[in-house]
Amino acid sequence: MxxxxxxxxxxxxxxxxxxxxxxxxxxxxxxxxxxxxxxxxxxxxxxxxxxxxxxxxxxxxxxxxxxxxxxxxxxxxxxxxxxxxVRHGRYIQQDADDKKTFRFVRDELGLLVDFMAELFKQEGHKLIGIRGMPRVGKTESIVASSVCANKRWLFVSSTLLKQTIRSQLIQDEYNENNLFIIDGIVSSRRANERHWQLVREIMSLPATKVVEHPDIFVENTQYSIDDFDYIIELRHDPEEEIVYDIVDKSRMFSESEFGGFDF
Incomplete structure (x- = not known):
């Protein structure tokens, strides 16, 4: 036995x-x-x-x-x-009322990456939202977790290097083993209908999707917070408040500054 x-x-x-x-x-x-x-x-x-x-x-x-x-x-x-x-010597902080919400601070990035990597390894549809102020490490943690989980990541919308707003994928990118990353603010403020059509196609795939700023995303789509399987909050320190009007202004980069492009 x-x-x-x-x-x-x-x-x-x-x-x-x-x-x-x-x-x-x-x-x-x-x-x-x-x-x-x-x-x-x-x-x-x-x-x-x-x-x-x-x-x-x-x-x-x-x-x-x-x-x-x-x-x-x-x-x-x-x-x-x-x-x-047991692996990290500390527990992940879980919201007492909302069991699908998990909280991290910046000095716990190793724990966060490990946690998300384990989620990414699971097969099938999974919708994960991640909240946090600018430059706290959201996108970098997602990418690092993808590497740990041996997953290929695809930016559907992002401002990591350049402002990315994709409106189509090539055929081999429609892969259930890929990880799709959506920036809720960029998609909501800068995208056109072709982009939203692509987002709807991706949301229907039995694959893992990660949405940065999920609260802004649900304000501008037919989806709700209840559709998310996990919500992750990342802060510089435990007392930091995640304020979306500040986040919104900081992400409204001009194309001349960041060379925005559309696929």
């Missing part, structure tokens, strides 16, 4: 030398293997473990509840957030 992976997280209530050794010994006695271990929050440790059957996990849970040095937080099949928490 193949072994099954589980996520174990506990809080240390009485820190003493040898505590981690006690946990490791307990897992060893139950024939449960440790895959990865790391601190995930202040006073908490997370482990990815391997067990050959669910009975081992039931016994482990029962014993952990009797220990007065720790408090069991989670023992479940690992979610993406669990795997990344």
């Amino acid at each position: 193949s072994k099954k992976e589980w996520y174990l997280e506990y809080e240390i209530t009485k820190n003493r030398p040898g505590l981690l050794g006690d946990i490791s010994s307990l897992l060893g006695m139950l024939s449960i293997n440790i895959v990865t271990i790391n601190g995930v929050e202040q006073g908490r440790r997370g482990l990815l473990i391997l067990a050959k059957d669910d009975e081992q996990i039931v016994r482990l849970e029962s014993i952990l509840h009797t220990m007065d040095t720790i408090r069991l937080i989670k023992l479940r099949e690992p979610k993406l957030r669990d795997r990344l928490a």
